């Protein structure tokens with residue numbers, strides 16, 4: 001049978017990424033991460049957009065080169081339509097449109113949140129694809145959702161954050177502790193050396209399957225202010241225990257809702273995605289769910305969990321098979337929903 005090659009382009013936030021997929025298999029997955037935001041402790045939209053403009057051509061060139069193909073062999077171009085930062089999305093959208101137009105091949109628009117979930121359908125040795133229906137929890141610096149996935153493009157958001165994303169909870173807590181940005185990985189590392197029950201933070205009361213993380217950030221702020229007043233060295237002396245306690249609280253919030261979602265839907269196949277799925281505590285909690293609740297859990301290869309273009313390319317491939325193409329006048333959409 002004929003080979004289908006699709007170029008995927010991702011530019012929704014602060015990573016400029018391009019990937020080439022051959023049928024269901026990733027041939028290249030290139031990411032230019034923007035270091036510039038570290039000194040600001042968060043993503044600065046104007047700087048992100050400018051960096052995308054500088055990165056997109058070399059990143060796409062590298063993706064094609066690494067895949068060992070030329071532009072002329074491409075079957076289609078897939079790009080992230082949203083959700084994300086408008087200025088960032090526009091760079092990928094316009095680039096993809098002109099490339100597809102110039103090559104006279106189909107253009108495919110991709111929902112970034114669906115892509116985090118469909119990353120599980122990339123052919124990768126040692127990684128099983130979840131069977132339908134399954135629950136997907138997407139946890140990152142920009143998103144926190146629980147999605148019921150009935151088919152590739154039949155998805156329903158059954159729970160989501162009403163304020164901060166879970167990755168923001170890690171990053172903002174870390175900032176209060178004087179850690180660098182993003183703080184998630186550092187908190188994870190220190191949590192392994194600390195006592196998760198050293199300090200207790202109350203969990204938010206949120207209805208149904210929704211999440212809230214802004215209260216936790218405030219609770220941590222007041223806790224630190226109070227303790228530092230008594231002991232100026234409180235943070236340094238207890239850093240590992242504080243990190244372990246914060247992580248323990250966050251994981252509790254996530255797993256409580258996941259358990260509830262599984263119970264309510266009767267679905268025991270659980271998949272996760274997004275940068276926070278790298279967290280060792282959340283991975284352990286999922287494994288525990290296998291023995292405690294009879295779950296089967298799915299964690300994609302790390303490079304496919306954080307923002308990447310391979311996940312855009314696999315959605316491009318699935319839509320290509322459905323002949324689900326976009327028109328040339330398709331627009332980026334900052335608040336695109338699943």
Ligand code: KG4
Nearest residue numbers: 140141142167182184188275276279306307
């Ligand atoms: O998916 P991602 O790379 O970008 C988006 O936000 O879309 O996720 C980045 C987020 C950051 O908030 C970072 O702190 C968090 O994922 N993160 C972690 C870990 N690794 C990355 N949070 C907790 N533990 C980790 N090991």
Ligand code: ZN
Nearest residue numbers: 116140142307
């Ligand atoms: Zn993302």
